[in-house]
Amino acid sequence: MDPANSGKRLVIGQSGGATAVINASLVGAIRAAHDAGAIDGIYGARYGIEGVLGRQVLDLQGIRDDDLDALACTPSAALGSCRYRLRAGDAERAVENLRALGADYFLYIGGNDSADTAHQMALAAQAMNDDLRIICVPKTIDNDLPETDHCPGYGSAARFLALAVQDSALCTLSMPSHYPVKIIEVMGRDAGWLAAAAALGKTREEDPPHLLYLPERPLRREEFLDDVRTVHAALGYAVVVVAETVRDENGRPLGEVGHQGEDAFGHRLLSGAAQYLVSLVREELGLRARYDKPGDLQRMSSACVSTTDRAEAELVGRAAVRAALDGATDKMVTLVRRPGPGYACATGLADLERIANTQRPLPDTFVTANGKAITQAFRDYALPLIGEPLPRYITLDGTPVTW
Amino acid sequence: MDPANSGKRLVIGQSGGATAVINASLVGAIRAAHDAGAIDGIYGARYGIEGVLGRQVLDLQGIRDDDLDALACTPSAALGSCRYRLRAGDAERAVENLRALGADYFLYIGGNDSADTAHQMALAAQAMNDDLRIICVPKTIDNDLPETDHCPGYGSAARFLALAVQDSALCTLSMPSHYPVKIIEVMGRDAGWLAAAAALGKTREEDPPHLLYLPERPLRREEFLDDVRTVHAALGYAVVVVAETVRDENGRPLGEVGHQGEDAFGHRLLSGAAQYLVSLVREELGLRARYDKPGDLQRMSSACVSTTDRAEAELVGRAAVRAALDGATDKMVTLVRRPGPGYACATGLADLERIANTQRPLPDTFVTANGKAITQAFRDYALPLIGEPLPRYITLDGTPVTW
Numbered sequence: 001m002d003p004a005n006s007g008k009r010l011v012i013g014q015s016g017g018a019t020a021v022i023n024a025s026l027v028g029a030i031r032a033a034h035d036a037g038a039i040d041g042i043y044g045a046r047y048g049i050e051g052v053l054g055r056q057v058l059d060l061q062g063i064r065d066d067d068l069d070a071l072a073c074t075p076s077a078a079l080g081s082c083r084y085r086l087r088a089g090d091a092e093r094a095v096e097n098l099r100a101l102g103a104d105y106f107l108y109i110g111g112n113d114s115a116d117t118a119h120q121m122a123l124a125a126q127a128m129n130d131d132l133r134i135i136c137v138p139k140t141i142d143n144d145l146p147e148t149d150h151c152p153g154y155g156s157a158a159r160f161l162a163l164a165v166q167d168s169a170l171c172t173l174s175m176p177s178h179y180p181v182k183i184i185e186v187m188g189r190d191a192g193w194l195a196a197a198a199a200l201g202k203t204r205e206e207d208p209p210h211l212l213y214l215p216e217r218p219l220r221r222e223e224f225l226d227d228v229r230t231v232h233a234a235l236g237y238a239v240v241v242v243a244e245t246v247r248d249e250n251g252r253p254l255g256e257v258g259h260q261g262e263d264a265f266g267h268r269l270l271s272g273a274a275q276y277l278v279s280l281v282r283e284e285l286g287l288r289a290r291y292d293k294p295g296d297l298q299r300m301s302s303a304c305v306s307t308t309d310r311a312e313a314e315l316v317g318r319a320a321v322r323a324a325l326d327g328a329t330d331k332m333v334t335l336v337r338r339p340g341p342g343y344a345c346a347t348g349l350a351d352l353e354r355i356a357n358t359q360r361p362l363p364d365t366f367v368t369a370n371g372k373a374i375t376q377a378f379r380d381y382a383l384p385l386i387g388e389p390l391p392r393y394i395t396l397d398g399t400p401v402t403w
Numbered sequence: 404m405d406p407a408n409s410g411k412r413l414v415i416g417q418s419g420g421a422t423a424v425i426n427a428s429l430v431g432a433i434r435a436a437h438d439a440g441a442i443d444g445i446y447g448a449r450y451g452i453e454g455v456l457g458r459q460v461l462d463l464q465g466i467r468d469d470d471l472d473a474l475a476c477t478p479s480a481a482l483g484s485c486r487y488r489l490r491a492g493d494a495e496r497a498v499e500n501l502r503a504l505g506a507d508y509f510l511y512i513g514g515n516d517s518a519d520t521a522h523q524m525a526l527a528a529q530a531m532n533d534d535l536r537i538i539c540v541p542k543t544i545d546n547d548l549p550e551t552d553h554c555p556g557y558g559s560a561a562r563f564l565a566l567a568v569q570d571s572a573l574c575t576l577s578m579p580s581h582y583p584v585k586i587i588e589v590m591g592r593d594a595g596w597l598a599a600a601a602a603l604g605k606t607r608e609e610d611p612p613h614l615l616y617l618p619e620r621p622l623r624r625e626e627f628l629d630d631v632r633t634v635h636a637a638l639g640y641a642v643v644v645v646a647e648t649v650r651d652e653n654g655r656p657l658g659e660v661g662h663q664g665e666d667a668f669g670h671r672l673l674s675g676a677a678q679y680l681v682s683l684v685r686e687e688l689g690l691r692a693r694y695d696k697p698g699d700l701q702r703m704s705s706a707c708v709s710t711t712d713r714a715e716a717e718l719v720g721r722a723a724v725r726a727a728l729d730g731a732t733d734k735m736v737t738l739v740r741r742p743g744p745g746y747a748c749a750t751g752l753a754d755l756e757r758i759a760n761t762q763r764p765l766p767d768t769f770v771t772a773n774g775k776a777i778t779q780a781f782r783d784y785a786l787p788l789i790g791e792p793l794p795r796y797i798t799l800d801g802t803p804v805t806w
Contacts, residue, residue, distance in 0.1 A: 013576075015419075017578075018573070018574050018575075018577045020570075020577070023797075034613075036464050043804060044799060047578070047580070050570035055805070055806065057803065057804045057806075058799055058800075058802065058803060059413075059801060059802055059804050060799070060801075063801075065799055070794075070796070070797045071799075073794060073796075074572035074573070074794075074796040074797045075570050075573055075574075075796075076570075076574050076576065076577045077577040077578075078577075078797060078798060078799040079799055080576075080577055081578045081579070082576045082578060082580070082581075083578065083581055100806055101804070101806050102806075143435065155614055156618065163704075163705065163706055164700050164704075166671045167423075167478050167699075167700060167703035167705055168698070168699045168703055170421070170477070170479035170701055170703060171478075171479050171688050171699040171702065171703050172699070173479065173483075174421045174481075174483055174484045175421070175450070175479040175480075175483070175484045175485060175486065177450070177485070177719075178485075178486055182699070232625040249561075256486050272678065274576060275675065275678065280579055290698065290699070291696070291698060292696065292697060292698030292699055292700055293694070293695065293696040293697075293698070294696075294697055294700060295571065295693065295694060295695030295696070296569055296570075296571045296574040296575070296585070296693070296695055297567050297570060297695055297697060297700075299574065300568075300571055300573060300574050301567075301570055301706075302566065302570055302794055302796075303566055303704075303706040303707050304706050349638075355580050381622055391473075391474075391476060391477075391705055392473050393473070393478075394426075394470055394474040394476040394477045394481060395446060395475075395481060396463070396472045396481040396482055398461050398462060398463075398466075399460075399461070399462055400449075400459065400460065400461060401446060401460045401461065401462050401504070402458070403458065403460075403503055403505075
């Protein structure tokens with residue numbers, strides 16, 4: 001027990017789109033607080049900053065150890081999450097409310113928007129001469145946070161999609177005369193990290209997925225139809241991965257049919273790209289097509305969690321508590337890949353100002369020149385993140401018998 | 404080695420929609436043929452009966468044992484599958500082709516339509532005074548074959564959906580103010596076996612899924628909207644499972660937008676029910692909604708395979724070989740649940756005539772009177788089929804702190 005921490009109180013919140021491992025970060029933080037000794041209050045804010053502003057907080061001190069084990073394996077944000085953009089006075093009120101609770105440390109598990117919220121709170125605390133320590137814990141399936149090698153949540157979503165494409169493509173391959181074209185719609189907002197991950201199970205040129213359409217590049221109708229026609233002519237089937245946010249050459253979202261307005265951060269909320277492309281293939285190429293839209297399953301699937309991802313999610317939660325206890329504030333924990341053979345990550349710290357509202361694009365070196373396939377550089381980057389090797393599938397293409 | 408089988412040849416085909424465990428049945432048949440001794444030819448028909456008619460066959464005798472292990476864990480139909488309805492003369496030609504290859508036994512792994520194909524072939528063989536033995540191996544995620552307790556393939560799809568609904572619902576529950584309504588679209592043709600399975604993770608009245616819409620009953624627009632409004636008012640969110648084949652009170656498929664005509668068996672091919680309901684909820688109730696359409700993932704997911712289902716798929720493949728060697732023909736292997744505490748299944752045999760083109764509906768006792776929830780009787784029936792218990796998830800709804 002460190003007497004310096006005696007009587008200290010910690011509040012933890014979860015924010016933004018949930019992941020399959022965001023609760024592992026919560027568990028990491030709780031366990032690090034237990035380990036630190038003498039932190040005598042651990043609280044969870046309900047629905048992120050909304051629970052801080054609305055004084056909705058749960059006491060997390062007494063959770064049993066076996067419940068913490070189960071919580072680390074429970075997908076989604078068990079405290080509840082939010083997409084709330086701070087209004088004038090909110091940051092100061094959040095700091096005041098935390099102070100009134102006796103909080104010394106505030107941990108916020110989230111992505112770009114959450115970093116912005118935490119940064120504004122840190123600025124407010126500074127202006128108020130309040131020494132509340134505020135640390136962000138990275139979390140997003142979109143993998144688009146700067147300053148960190150990757151983001152907890154991404155590895156599991158990547159594993160889900162790599163497996164999903166392999167599994168679903170085998171279905172298409174088993175009956176190409178019936179439904180030769182499969183479209184799989186994936187998430188990823190403005191960056192193609194997830195769409196690229198969908199190709200991680202591919203080892204040969206002819207393996208699925210045959211075509212990727214990333215959100216960074218326009219999907220041109222005629223080019224798309226030519227692409228599908230060419231793959232189908234060569235292989236007898238075609239498996240296509242499309243980001244749900246992809247746009248045509250005029251910047252119009254393909255999924256305009258399912259357009260649902262904007263969220264509090266001005267992100268456009270879209271759906272329907274795959275359904276549109278299925279119709280296009282049918283009407284223009286005369287080929288039967290179907291689509292899978294795993295939707296929230298790709299961010300939530302407990303069966304496809306990457307063990308590496310879960311361990312790192314817990315790691316960054318622990319590191320955040322240690323950083324706060326060490327006096328850091330206005331920072332986000334980062335993952336720093338160690339050089340050398342084999343894969344290992346340490347943690348670091350980055351200024352929130354450099355992360356808030358900033359997105360990291362997929363590097364050009366991670367996709368081929370036409371943007372429709374991944375490179376070895378991306379495989380080297382991403383394969384360690386998805387955990388255990390993908391299962392070895394058997395194809396029966398042995399010697400035909402003639403008689 | 405049994406001299407009675409000396410020089411015998413076995414041909415195996417896979418037919419209809421693939422499953423995550425149909426290759427386990429193939430592996431069971433190959434291993435039983437090895438075990439029988441002196442079956443000196445094991446062949447796999449490419450694309451089911453199409454490969455028999457078109458003389459496209461692979462030699463399966465020499466597959467290595469570790470490849471058989473991996474094949475049993477490879478989803479989809481590794482030989483290729485088909486949806487082919489026999490035309491005049493096809494049954495006779497299939498028998499002749501098999502005979503010309505020296506085949507004594509033909510195993511057909513499939514569902515209702517495949518049973519019809521095999522039955523016609525058995526009748527043709529009988530008329531031709533040919534003693535080719537023809538045995539079907541049950542396979543369908545739809546679980547709608549008569550005469551068998553359940554169908555290999557169903558348990559794994561049921562496990563996928565039970566998990567998917569729990570996982571995806573946790574995402575909705577984490578941010579009900581953002582997207583309070585979730586629609587999950589599932590397969591199942593004309594029977595609600597799969598939609599019902601999506602509720603297997605539910606233990607309390609307030610747990611998701613809150614509403615099931617099975618294909619057996621019309622989905623009435625106003626009633627649906629009332630249902631969702633009521634659940635949302637009570638719980639703050641609503642998770643809905645809808646069969647992709649559900650129809651309105653006029654018999655019109657909800658997913659008419661995605662209507663793609665009919666397959667060779669006159670089955671209507673539909674998509675789009677969930678997308679339609681999302682629009683309805685948004686426009687009529689003013690609630691934001693999103694949908695997951697796992698599509699072929701629900702039949703293919705290797706990560707969600709039920710260990711019970713895989714073991715039984717191999718069991719029925721083995722039983723089919725033994726039945727053929729014993730001289731049976733024109734039969735399908737069935738699963739027979741043993742009475743008593745604990746779960747166990749033996750295999751039996753049923754006449755193909757009783758199975759061909761016949762569907763087994765979901766019993767009325769398996770759903771509540773309004774058809775929107777499952778009963779304990781269904782839980783007792785289905786839970787053993789999905790293998791390992793579902794993971795224990797933690798919800799944090801402890802004592803709120805006031806300050």
